[in-house]
Amino acid sequence: MNELSRAHIRDLMSQVLANQGRTLPDDDAADLREIGFRSLDFSELALRVEDATGEELNFDAPGLRRIATVGDVLDFLETLQRQ
Amino acid sequence: MTTGTRAGLDNRIVVGGHVSTWRELPEPVLPSPAAVLTARPADALAAARHHAGHGTELLLASAGRVDQAMRDELREAGFTVIGPEPDGGHAAPPVRARPAEPGRLWLLTSGSTGRPKRVGHTLESLTTVRGVQPARTWLCPYAPGTYAWWQVVTLSLTQPDQHLVVVDADELDEWPALAAAHRVDAASGTPTFWRRTLHRDGAALARVPLRQLTLGGEPVDQAVLDQLRELFPAARISWIYASSEVGASIVVHDGRAGFPVEWLDRRMPGRPTLSVDGEELVITSPHHGAGLDGPVRTGDRVQVVDGRVLITGRLDSDEINVGGSKVSAGLVRGVLAAHPRLAWARVTGRRAPLLGRMVVAEVVPTTSDDAPDEAELVRWCADRLPDHAVPRRIRLLPEIPVKETLKSDV
Numbered sequence: 001m002n003e004l005s006r007a008h009i010r011d012l013m014s015q016v017l018a019n020q021g022r023t024l025p026d027d028d029a030a031d032l033r034e035i036g037f038r039s040l041d042f043s044e045l046a047l048r049v050e051d052a053t054g055e056e057l058n059f060d061a062p063g064l065r066r067i068a069t070v071g072d073v074l075d076f077l078e079t080l081q082r083q
Numbered sequence: 084m085t086t087g088t089r090a091g092l093d094n095r096i097v098v099g100g101h102v103s104t105w106r107e108l109p110e111p112v113l114p115s116p117a118a119v120l121t122a123r124p125a126d127a128l129a130a131a132r133h134h135a136g137h138g139t140e141l142l143l144a145s146a147g148r149v150d151q152a153m154r155d156e157l158r159e160a161g162f163t164v165i166g167p168e169p170d171g172g173h174a175a176p177p178v179r180a181r182p183a184e185p186g187r188l189w190l191l192t193s194g195s196t197g198r199p200k201r202v203g204h205t206l207e208s209l210t211t212v213r214g215v216q217p218a219r220t221w222l223c224p225y226a227p228g229t230y231a232w233w234q235v236v237t238l239s240l241t242q243p244d245q246h247l248v249v250v251d252a253d254e255l256d257e258w259p260a261l262a263a264a265h266r267v268d269a270a271s272g273t274p275t276f277w278r279r280t281l282h283r284d285g286a287a288l289a290r291v292p293l294r295q296l297t298l299g300g301e302p303v304d305q306a307v308l309d310q311l312r313e314l315f316p317a318a319r320i321s322w323i324y325a326s327s328e329v330g331a332s333i334v335v336h337d338g339r340a341g342f343p344v345e346w347l348d349r350r351m352p353g354r355p356t357l358s359v360d361g362e363e364l365v366i367t368s369p370h371h372g373a374g375l376d377g378p379v380r381t382g383d384r385v386q387v388v389d390g391r392v393l394i395t396g397r398l399d400s401d402e403i404n405v406g407g408s409k410v411s412a413g414l415v416r417g418v419l420a421a422h423p424r425l426a427w428a429r430v431t432g433r434r435a436p437l438l439g440r441m442v443v444a445e446v447v448p449t450t451s452d453d454a455p456d457e458a459e460l461v462r463w464c465a466d467r468l469p470d471h472a473v474p475r476r477i478r479l480l481p482e483i484p485v486k487e488t489l490k491s492d493v
């Protein structure tokens with residue numbers, strides 16, 4: 001699988017927010033609710049990862065965990081790519 | 084000649100650059116029933132005229148729409164299958180011969196659900212324009228044998244002063260030049276056909292002296308109507324809802340998308356009755372295909388917006404469920420199509436985590452050097468649609484895709 005780096009996923013996340021006229025903070029601990037990153041944005045990010053790797057992500061595999069910060073999103077998508 | 088089909092015999096026909104009249108077309112020798120599969124528009128017109136004169140049972144289709152399995156099916160159903168060779172000499176006899184049904188015309192539907200299916204008509208049931216018409220020279224860009232093709236052809240066959248300029252599939256991109264040369268002043272096409280023409284060469288289109296523009300065969304959005312109105316301010320611009328199943332059932336001339344909500348459930352003798360069941364358009368029509376009496380569920384989805392009933396797309400593909408919220412692909416498409424720097428849009432649902440599906444789009448910019456980027460289009464939609472309906476992945480295509488039916492599966 002053509003795995004994306006954490007930095008690359010961060011770039012894509014930044015793009016998702018930029019399209020909404022918002023900015024992704026540098027801090028991985030930033031709270032998703034505070035930056036307005038919602039389920040629509042999360043789903044869009046997943047599609048962008050799929051488009052960049054050319055492979056579908058299997059969301060059934062790990063079960064969705066609690067995702068509250070920017071770091072959680074990046075961790076989750078990194079893990080998902082390795083399933 | 085069958086009653087009602089004489090009136091147009093001296094109308095002018097331009098096909099393959101050659102000018103003649105219906106009367107001057109060569110007379111083919113056709114068995115009955117016959118399935119004529121042709122790649123040449125002139126052969127299709129000759130077969131139509133032959134049917135009008137002799138009433139032989141006929142199925143007419145362009146060769147590209149009929150595969151070997153369909154040919155075998157037609158021979159099983161008693162047809163002699165002719166073509167696609169230009170001389171018509173390659174005739175495959177029926178597997179089981181049967182008596183012909185006089186006056187019967189068969190259409191192959193577009194087959195949006197899979198294989199094309201046969202719908203029975205007559206020249207009478209396909210002729211929906213009966214009142215006296217102003218003299219016109221019509222463009223016919225449709226594939227032979229389709230419902231839309233028969234609409235233009237029956238008009239020219241049955242009414243005086245309704246001339247015809249036929250566009251071959253390989254001339255389609257250059258039709259405005261052909262139409263201007265032959266003084267075409269009326270043209271009928273799908274929204275995709277019009278968008279593609281506006282996109283390729285709006286200046287060439289503006290040189291065609293059009294007084295009547297008709298759109299049909301696909302959902303018609305306000306943007307394409309407005310663009311055509313800008314180019315042809317004095318012309319009559321109409322959209323028609325018609326299909327081989329229910330005939331021409333809705334005709335709207337006010338230059339607006341959709342039809343007035345007051346037209347629903349209005350019963351008038353000899354006119355179709357339009358109804359909505361759930362979100363589906365239901366039509367009871369005097370122009371039904373054979374065996375389709377009573378209300379026909381069209382499979383088309385409607386939404387009432389500001390007093391207009393908008394036909395947004397097919398029920399099985401128009402609705403996108405985004406995390407439990409329903410989105411009409413047609414309405415989102417209308418928003419994108421209204422962007423001043425977009426020529427075309429297709430909106431679909433794509434599998435996505437958390438939400439089940441997300442709205443995504445493909446678009447064609449008006450000009451490649453001034454194409455809007457994804458962020459601009461997302462903002463455009465976000466200003467006009469609820470969050471869950473905003474397309475999140477928007478792909479730019481260089482050219483409007485089009486099929487032989489002049490539709491683009493939007």
